[in-house]
Amino acid sequence: MQTLSFTVKDPMGLHARPAGLLVKEAKKYASKITLHKGEKAVEATRLMALMGAGIKCGETVTVTIEGADEATAAQELAVFFEQNC
Amino acid sequence: MIELHGTGVSSGIAIGQMVAFSEGKETVSRNIGTPEQEWNDFLSAQEITCAELSHLAEKARKDAGDEAALLFETHCEMAQDPDFCDCIKELTDSGKDAVSAVMEAGEQFAAMFESMDDAYTKERAADIRDVASRICRILRGESEDFALSAPSVVIAEDLSPSQTMQLDKSLLLGFATRKGSPVSHTAILSRILGIPAIVGLGDKLLSDFAGKCGILDGIEGKLIIEPDTETLTYYNETKAAFDAEKAGLSALIGKETVTKSGKRTKLYCNIGSPSDVDKVLSNDGEGIGLFRSEFLFLGRDSAPTEDEQFEAYKSVLEKMDGKPVIVRTMDIGADKKADYLGLSDEENPALGLRGLRLSLEHPDWFKRQLRALYRASVYGNLSVMFPMVANVWEVEKAKDLCREVQIELKMSGIPYCNTVKLGIMIETPAAALISGELAKIVDFFSVGTNDLTQYTLACDRQNGSIAPHLDPHHPAILSLLKMIAENAHQAGIPVGICGELGADESLTEFFLAIGIDELSVSPSCVLPLRKNIRNQA
Numbered sequence: 130m131q132t133l134s135f136t137v138k139d140p141m142g143l144h145a146r147p148a149g150l151l152v153k154e155a156k157k158y159a160s161k162i163t164l165h166k167g168e169k170a171v172e173a174t175r176l177m178a179l180m181g182a183g184i185k186c187g188e189t190v191t192v193t194i195e196g197a198d199e200a201t202a203a204q205e206l207a208v209f210f211e212q213n214c
Numbered sequence: 215m216i217e218l219h220g221t222g223v224s225s226g227i228a229i230g231q232m233v234a235f236s237e238g239k240e241t242v243s244r245n246i247g248t249p250e251q252e253w254n255d256f257l258s259a260q261e262i263t264c265a266e267l268s269h270l271a272e273k274a275r276k277d278a279g280d281e282a283a284l285l286f287e288t289h290c291e292m293a294q295d296p297d298f299c300d301c302i303k304e305l306t307d308s309g310k311d312a313v314s315a316v317m318e319a320g321e322q323f324a325a326m327f328e329s330m331d332d333a334y335t336k337e338r339a340a341d342i343r344d345v346a347s348r349i350c351r352i353l354r355g356e357s358e359d360f361a362l363s364a365p366s367v368v369i370a371e372d373l374s375p376s377q378t379m380q381l382d383k384s385l386l387l388g389f390a391t392r393k394g395s396p397v398s399h400t401a402i403l404s405r406i407l408g409i410p411a412i413v414g415l416g417d418k419l420l421s422d423f424a425g426k427c428g429i430l431d432g433i434e435g436k437l438i439i440e441p442d443t444e445t446l447t448y449y450n451e452t453k454a455a456f457d458a459e460k461a462g463l464s465a466l467i468g469k470e471t472v473t474k475s476g477k478r479t480k481l482y483c484n485i486g487s488p489s490d491v492d493k494v495l496s497n498d499g500e501g502i503g504l505f506r507s508e509f510l511f512l513g514r515d516s517a518p519t520e521d522e523q524f525e526a527y528k529s530v531l532e533k534m535d536g537k538p539v540i541v542r543t544m545d546i547g548a549d550k551k552a553d554y555l556g557l558s559d560e561e562n563p564a565l566g567l568r569g570l571r572l573s574l575e576h577p578d579w580f581k582r583q584l585r586a587l588y589r590a591s592v593y594g595n596l597s598v599m600f601p602m603v604a605n606v607w608e609v610e611k612a613k614d615l616c617r618e619v620q621i622e623l624k625m626s627g628i629p630y631c632n633t634v635k636l637g638i639m640i641e642t643p644a645a646a647l648i649s650g651e652l653a654k655i656v657d658f659f660s661v662g663t664n665d666l667t668q669y670t671l672a673c674d675r676q677n678g679s680i681a682p683h684l685d686p687h688h689p690a691i692l693s694l695l696k697m698i699a700e701n702a703h704q705a706g707i708p709v710g711i712c713g714e715l716g717a718d719e720s721l722t723e724f725f726l727a728i729g730i731d732e733l734s735v736s737p738s739c740v741l742p743l744r745k746n747i748r749n750q751a
Contacts, residue, residue, distance in 0.1 A: 140595035140631070141536045145338055149288035176291045177298055180338060181326050185592045187631045 131194040131203035135210040136187065143184035147214045152176045154209050160196025162206070215442050218415050220390065222435035223401035225496040226410035226460070227453040228367050228388030229446070232439070234424040235370035235377070235389075236360060244313065244354060252312040256302055259312070259352040263293045266348070267376075274379055278406045279468065285341075285375055285399055292345045298323060313350050320346025332593060333532050337398050344374035362386060367428045369419055375399040383407060388430040390437050392419045396492065396533065405495060408464055412437055463741035466748070467498045473726060473750040480732035481740050481747075482538070484712055488526055491533040493737035498744075501538035501595075503660065503734020504712040505530060507583065511544055516554050517579065523586035531594025538595045540660065540734075542639065543583055545569050545601040564674065569602025569639075574611055584619045591631035599637040599660055604644040606651055612636075613655070639712075641665035646694040653705035660734070661698060663713030667691055686715050692724065699728045710734055719746050726750055 139147055155162045155173035162173040166188060171178045173192075184190060192210075194202050246252065267290040275283035292298065298319055305315035324339035324346075360377075362368070362385040370377075372393040378400050386409055394400060394413030404411040410432030419437070429438040429449045433456075438445060471481045482503030483494040494502060510518045510526055531539055547568020551557045560566040573580035587598055600612050613636060623630050640646055641662035649659065663686055668675045670691055673684045685691075695711075702709035710732030715721060717735040722743065725733065735743060 138633070139536065140531075140593075141334060142332075142592070144334060145288050145341070146284060149284065149291050152291050153287075172296075175297050176288070176295045177323050177326075177342070180335065181330070183330055183332075183335065185629055187592065187629065187633070 131199045132191060133194075133203055133207055133210075134189055134191045135207070135214060136189045137184055137214050138186065139214055140186050142186050142188075143179060143182070143190075143214060145180060148176055148179040150213050151179065151209070154206070158194075158196070158198050158202040160194045160199045160202045162202065163193050163195075165191040165193065215445065216418075216439040218418050218437045218439070220412040220415035220435050220437065221396055222410075222412050222432040222492065223394075223396045224404035224407075224409055224411040225433045225493075226388070226408065227432065227449060227456055228410045228428075228430040229449060229453060230365050230367045230387045230428065232369050232423050232426055232428040233362065233366040234421040235368050235373065244311070246311040249306050249309060252306040252310070252315070253303060255353060256306065256312045256316065256349070259316075259349050260293055260299075262352045263345070263349050264290050266352075267293065270376060270379055277379075277383065278403065282379075282403060282406055285403075286379070289341060289345050289376065292342055293349065298342075313353050316346050316349045316353065333395075333529075334535070334593075337395060340372075340374065340398055340400075344376055347374070348376065367430050369421070369423060369428075373400050375403055378403050383409070388412075388432065390415055390419060390428075390430055392416055402535075406468065408460075408467065463745060466741050466744045469744065469748070471500070471744045471747050473747055475751055477726060477750075479726065479730070479747055480710070481744055482540070482710070482712075482732055482734040483737045483740060484734050485530075485737075488529045488533075490737070491530055495533070497737040497740040499537075499737055499740050501540075501732075502530070502534060503538075503540050503710055503732055505539060505541045507541055507544050508546060508550060511546055511555070512550060512552050514552060514554075517582075520582045520586045520589075523583060524589050527587055527590035527596070528593045531590055531596060534594055536595055538597060540597040540599055540637070540658075541587060542599050542601055543570070543573055543580070543587075546572055547602075564668065564676075570600040570608055570612060571602060573600070574608060577615060580612075581615055581619055584616055585623065588616075588619055588623055588630040588634065589628060591634050592629050596631065597635040597637060597658065599639055599658070601639045601662070602641065602665075603638045603652070604642045606648065606655065609638055609652060609655055637707075640698050641669070641713075643670045643694065646670075646698050649698045649701040650704065653701050653707055656707065658707050659698060659702050659709040660732075661695065661709065661711045661713060663691070663695075663711060663715035666694065666713070667715075670694060686713075686718070687721070695725075695730075696728045699730060703729060708732060717743060719743065722746050723750060 137143055151173055164171045164173055166184055169182055171182050267286050271283045271286035274286055301319040302315045305318055320342055323342045327339040328336050330336055362382050365385050365387050367387050368389040370391050372391050388410035390412045392415055410430050412432060412435050423439050426440050429441050472478045480500050482501040483499035484504040485502055486506045487509045510523055547563050547566055603609055635657035637656050637658035637660060639662045640659050667686045671688060673680055699709050708731035711730055712734040716733040717739040
């Protein structure tokens, strides 16, 4: 399992636009990708749940990646979060 | 003649016959099958939905750009969302027919969004309802049969983004809805497409108006039904003037503010109250360079509470949807005062206890404002600037108070954005002369040219008899501006102009030459100024 974390910089938080992009990105990988904020855990392929999690600007999210392509996924997702969230 | 009032969300005037938007009616009743058949019917409908939405996304990309396209791509993801589908599966398994299951699941998710605490996410309930009703329409085997046959002003209960996108733009003069919000995706689309629109007209907007002549004034948010000759003449003229103006300028909406040689300038707006934001958006302001917070303090009997201020800042940040908003902390003094502040009369208020001086004298008021600002900071892209600075220590003291407020919020577990930029107004000659020192301790400068002119030229702004002496083109002002810009850039921070001089097109070339990064002007000046800048070498 790979773990990474990122801080949301988008002033609107993880709203429809970045969440929509994340779902598309996450579907590229075989690994199971999960976002953790406090007690809450949301799979990155679940758009409504992501939007419903209410992740705001300045909050830090931990991401766990588990599966066959976890190493590649972790590397590429780190870049994705930096650029889009 | 009937006149109705709502919220204008996209400016412009439309005059024409009104047509009531109607959704497709159920023509054939569906035969309801076993739970398994219902689920399979849903899966087929879901596939068609996604194909339609991809098609619509491409249409939107062509008509309105990538931002509009992404909206429909996100709708497509919603239709395929595993939680949404699980919910439908459960409902069909329990014996519900596919249409009822989709509607019910859509309502459940819409309710979830509506229960959230920020206005932006609440509005997404409309998106999920749009997706659910599309799936249902396909399940019922209806085509999208509402089409315009002549140029029309469309009236509707509400229009979803996809319904708006599907209307023939060459026949859609404007639209007016009973419900709807200025932050809905529909309102945003109408602005991108440049179609006049009014939302929130309420129950007085009757479907019976269909077939009658209507004037839709998106600037004032007015809908006039069966206008008399006088009104019609007036609006025909206003429309002609507006359209002529727009023809030259509206082509610049969504365009970059960039010179021929590729130099970019940011074009922001000055506003005095949250209601001005609509004008910023309709004129394509790239941000708010000066939000005067005085409106919260003046013209009332008691000080605004922290919550009251928070709501005002939050509403502006949310409406600006992530675009930069620079709020100036209270710029109050003896010439702009309210009784409850208990300020004493001064011989010379322009040189008196005002702006940041007053804020530092009353840290309780100041901290209340800062707390409200930091609390609101999570709803958008906020910067804060302090007016009337003459000393380094004043800025240090203001920054200390900001830090105190942040620590207090953190201790109470209240969220705030820790990347709020802090800047200052440069409006005293002292600040201009020590701008090299000041640039090291702030994130940006914004030059207030009105006060800088009055103080530098020793010329009272209020005294009409010396108006000819109050010349902002004076070489002293221009060389101070150049010096401020150089010092800002040496320290690597941006510099803007938020005074009236920013819109003075005879100086635009000079501003570009000295490297001014941002001009903040009144909303109606944005497009003319963009045109000017795009024509500069």
